[in-house]
Amino acid sequence: MSDYTFGIAIHGGAGTIEKSLMTSEKKAAYMEALETAIDAGYEVLDSGQSAISAVEAAVIELENCPLFNAGKGAVFNSIGQHEMDASIMDGKTLHAGAIAAVRNVKNPITLANIIREHSDHVLLAGTGALEFAEKFNIQIETDAYFHTDHRFEQWQKIKGSDDFQLDHTSEKKYLGTVGAVALDQNGNLAAATSTGGMTNKKFGRIGDSPLIGLGSYANNNTCAVSCTGSGEYLMRAVTAYDISCLMEYKGLSLQEAAEFSILERLTALGGDGGVVSIDKAGNMAMVFNCDGMYRAQRNKNHKEIAIYK
Amino acid sequence: MSDYTFGIAIHGGAGTIEKSLMTSEKKAAYMEALETAIDAGYEVLDSGQSAISAVEAAVIELENCPLFNAGKGAVFNSIGQHEMDASIMDGKTLHAGAIAAVRNVKNPITLANIIREHSDHVLLAGTGALEFAEKFNIQIETDAYFHTDHRFEQWQKIKGSDDFQLDHTSEKKYLGTVGAVALDQNGNLAAATSTGGMTNKKFGRIGDSPLIGLGSYANNNTCAVSCTGSGEYLMRAVTAYDISCLMEYKGLSLQEAAEFSILERLTALGGDGGVVSIDKAGNMAMVFNCDGMYRAQRNKNHKEIAIYK
Numbered sequence: 205m206s207d208y209t210f211g212i213a214i215h216g217g218a219g220t221i222e223k224s225l226m227t228s229e230k231k232a233a234y235m236e237a238l239e240t241a242i243d244a245g246y247e248v249l250d251s252g253q254s255a256i257s258a259v260e261a262a263v264i265e266l267e268n269c270p271l272f273n274a275g276k277g278a279v280f281n282s283i284g285q286h287e288m289d290a291s292i293m294d295g296k297t298l299h300a301g302a303i304a305a306v307r308n309v310k311n312p313i314t315l316a317n318i319i320r321e322h323s324d325h326v327l328l329a330g331t332g333a334l335e336f337a338e339k340f341n342i343q344i345e346t347d348a349y350f351h352t353d354h355r356f357e358q359w360q361k362i363k364g365s366d367d368f369q370l371d372h373t374s375e376k377k378y379l380g381t382v383g384a385v386a387l388d389q390n391g392n393l394a395a396a397t398s399t400g401g402m403t404n405k406k407f408g409r410i411g412d413s414p415l416i417g418l419g420s421y422a423n424n425n426t427c428a429v430s431c432t433g434s435g436e437y438l439m440r441a442v443t444a445y446d447i448s449c450l451m452e453y454k455g456l457s458l459q460e461a462a463e464f465s466i467l468e469r470l471t472a473l474g475g476d477g478g479v480v481s482i483d484k485a486g487n488m489a490m491v492f493n494c495d496g497m498y499r500a501q502r503n504k505n506h507k508e509i510a511i512y513k
Numbered sequence: 514m515s516d517y518t519f520g521i522a523i524h525g526g527a528g529t530i531e532k533s534l535m536t537s538e539k540k541a542a543y544m545e546a547l548e549t550a551i552d553a554g555y556e557v558l559d560s561g562q563s564a565i566s567a568v569e570a571a572v573i574e575l576e577n578c579p580l581f582n583a584g585k586g587a588v589f590n591s592i593g594q595h596e597m598d599a600s601i602m603d604g605k606t607l608h609a610g611a612i613a614a615v616r617n618v619k620n621p622i623t624l625a626n627i628i629r630e631h632s633d634h635v636l637l638a639g640t641g642a643l644e645f646a647e648k649f650n651i652q653i654e655t656d657a658y659f660h661t662d663h664r665f666e667q668w669q670k671i672k673g674s675d676d677f678q679l680d681h682t683s684e685k686k687y688l689g690t691v692g693a694v695a696l697d698q699n700g701n702l703a704a705a706t707s708t709g710g711m712t713n714k715k716f717g718r719i720g721d722s723p724l725i726g727l728g729s730y731a732n733n734n735t736c737a738v739s740c741t742g743s744g745e746y747l748m749r750a751v752t753a754y755d756i757s758c759l760m761e762y763k764g765l766s767l768q769e770a771a772e773f774s775i776l777e778r779l780t781a782l783g784g785d786g787g788v789v790s791i792d793k794a795g796n797m798a799m800v801f802n803c804d805g806m807y808r809a810q811r812n813k814n815h816k817e818i819a820i821y822k
Contacts, residue, residue: 298749298782304613304719305638325718326745329614329638332717408641409634410613417726417751436635440607442726442754449758473607 209486211503212245212386214238214262216272218432218478218497219380221511231511234271234498238509241265242500245384250504255394255428256294256317259384263290263313263396266382270352272498273380275311278350278400280359286350288400289414290316291327295393295422302414304329308350310343313398316414318342327414355403362404381413383420383430385482393484395420395428395444402435411435417445424484426451427458432497433470433477441470447481458483462491517700518795520812521554523547523571525581526689527741527787527806530820540820543580543807547818550574551809554693559813564703564737565603565626568693572599572622572705575691579661581807582689584620587659587709589668595659597709598723599625600636604702604731611723613638617659619652622707625723627651636723664712671713690722692729692739694791702737702793704729704753710744720744726754733793735760736767741806742779742786750778756790767791771798 216238245262249255267275278286290312291302301320304327309315318340319328328336337344383397397420399413412419412435419435421444422428429444438444443465450461462481470477471493478492480499488501500509525547554571558564576584587595599621600611610629613636618624627649628637637645646653692706706729708722721728721744728744730753731737738753747753752774759770771790779786780802787801789808797810809818 293749300749323716324745325716326748327719329717329719332715336716406641407632407634407645408638410636410638415724415727416748417754418724421751436633439635439725440602440609442730442751445726445751445754446758449755449762453758453762 208387208389208391209503210249210387210389211482211486211488211501212242212249212258212262212384213480213482213488213490213501214241214245214266214384214499215430215432215478215480216266216382216498217380218492219476219494221496234511235509237269237271238498238500242502242509245386246502249386249388252389255386255388255392256292258386258388259292259394259396260313260317262384263382263398264311267311267313267398272382273400274382274398276350277352277355279355279380279403281401282404282406284359286347286400288312288398289410290398291414291416291420292316292320292396293394293416293420293422294320295424295428298423300326300416302327302416303333304410304414305408306330306333308344308347309334309337310345310349313396315342326416358403367404381432383432383480385428385430385480387482387484387486391424391484393422393424393428393482395422395430397430412438415439417442419444421445421448423448427481427483429479429481431477431479434475437470437473437475438477441465441473441475443470443479447479451483458487459489462489466491466493517696517698518812519558519696519698520791520795520797520810521551521558521567521571521693521695522789522791522797522799522810523551523554523575523693523808524739524741524787524789525575525691525807527801528785528803530805543820544818546578546580547807547809551811551818554695555811558695558697561698564695564697564701565601567695567697568703568705569601569622569626571693572691572707573620576620576622576707581691582709583691583707585659586661586664588664588689588712590710591713591715593668595656595709597621597707598720599707600723600725600729601625601629601705602703602725602729602731603629604733604737607732609635609725611636611725612642613719613723614717615639615642617643617653617656618646619654619658622705624651635725667712676713690741692741692789694731694737694739694789696791696793696795700733700793702731702733702791704731704737704739706739721747724748726751728753730754730757732757736790736792738788738790740786740788743784746779746782746784747786750774750782750784752779752788756788760792767796768798771800775800775802
């Protein structure tokens with residue numbers, strides 16, 4: 205039996221998730237997708253595999269689901285393409301891998317994980333990352349695979365304007381990213397984050413999701429964190445690493461650290477968003493400063509799937 | 514008279530700077546270039562202008578000097594191009610701007626600063642960043658401007674191989690970046706960092722220099738930091754923000770924080786590099802864990818220019 209209360213938490217984005225637009229069918233679809241992903245990650249942990257494998261497995265499920273803004277469900281940029289960002293970090297070694305503005309990779313988190321394992325680098329961008337991927341057995345999809353009607357309609361509404369959306373409400377308030385954090389039976393932590401960025405994004409904008417310490421962070425001495433929300437604010441607040449530092453340098457608990465970083469720091473800057481996080485004892489904190497966050501958590505004693513507060 | 518001991522510190526990269534290869538002419542040229550840059554930044558502060566303007570002015574001088582790996586002296590990537598990264602952060606507002614993998618911009622730090630001021634985004638990459646720049650009066654140079662014979666020779670030695678160099682010794686040990694940190698007469702802090710990355714780099718590699726919290730960080734409550742060194746290690750250690758957190762959450766002085774972050778943390782990971790930093794009282798710390806760091810600092814009482822320990 206494990207000495208560690210192994211467990212996993214995931215998110216599928218945070219923001220204004222209007223209840224009036226949320227039909228019971230739609231809600232059920234989201235809840236089912238979150239359950240599929242949390243169970244996929246949990247099974248990896250339960251079988252004794254690593255936290256890195258668990259967060260990758262959970263994020264792959266979220267990337268393969270068209271409901272979330274990552275992988276198949278990635279939003280359209282200003283020229284109708286899907287440019288995806290992802291990052292993954294191993295809390296045991298502090299090794300990390302990440303990609304930014306990469307097209308046509310079915311599972312960006314898998315490419316980020318390959319970079320973590322096989323590259324001297326941490327972050328590869330654009331066609332260069334694809335060139336690196338050629339050496340590995342990475343599944344490539346056509347642009348058509350990433351076409352989903354609801355994302356296309358979102359884009360059509362603002363295409364050609366200078367407007368951009370963090371995800372898919374007209375209020376620019378749903379902030380789409382997916383992510384996972386896990387503690388495995390050996391006491392190792394990992395974090396992963398993946399996104400399609402913002403609808404109609406241009407100028408090669410890169411957000412927090414592919415950035416270590418900003419969108420994702422994991423360290424066996426403290427915690428693992430995956431962020432979602434208004435990326436520019438999370439970047440300026442260095443949110444993922446901030447939570448780790450609050451634990452390490454100030455002695456806060458994970459819950460206190462996540463609450464301070466999101467409810468005080470990010471809010472003071474004017475940013476919206478949230479985090480899922482887990483510490484080295486298996487405590488989990490899911491904190492957000494907006495209406496809702498698609499999220500789930502599971503360990504051997506507890507399973508929870510939720511959208512609203 | 515100012516209540517603040519305003520001042521500025523700069524670096525031109527850190528690493529193994531072999532004394533046997535350093536002629537007295539070469540050393541004099543580096544010392545003169547560092548003096549030009551520190552004086553340019555100091556004059557901005559002395560005239561009452563902002564820390565942001567001072568760090569931009571100092572970095573522009575370093576970018577315009579062919580001796581340093583940034584701007585005109587940027588190294589060649591694997592296909593003979595100059596792809597540059599830069600970031601700048603204002604400690605008063607925590608606003609930041611950054612560019613990654615951008616070609617042909619004479620002064621990358623100026624484009625980063627324009628993004629800080631005029632964009633909703635923090636980080637723009639590649640041709641997208643250039644497209645954004647079109648709206649502003651940014652000086653563009655031909656590829657020929659960025660050709661320097663010594664960088665070309667470095668590239669020729671490893672071109673076509675899988676090797677890459679952090680800068681310009683065959684030992685891969687000189688880690689080229691330039692940066693500046695400043696405190697102005699109004700008590701505002703700022704940080705700026707700029708680089709051409711690694712000789713023969715490929716796969717769209719992005720290092721720490723354009724990343725907020727990793728290569729650059731500034732916060733009026735704590736300090737301003739610019740990093741140089743082995744970028745992947747600085748990324749995994751989240752070095753710039755780590756120093757700020759050690760001050761804010763653990764109560765360390767700037768010198769203690771910079772020493773812990775570089776001499777303990779970065780060293781334990783296996784990374785080489787250093788930082789220049791300044792706190793809200795005007796104390797400066799220049800710390801590195803390798804043979805040398807091209808560096809300078811100046812306030813009203815003191816001026817220092819140095820290469821070795």
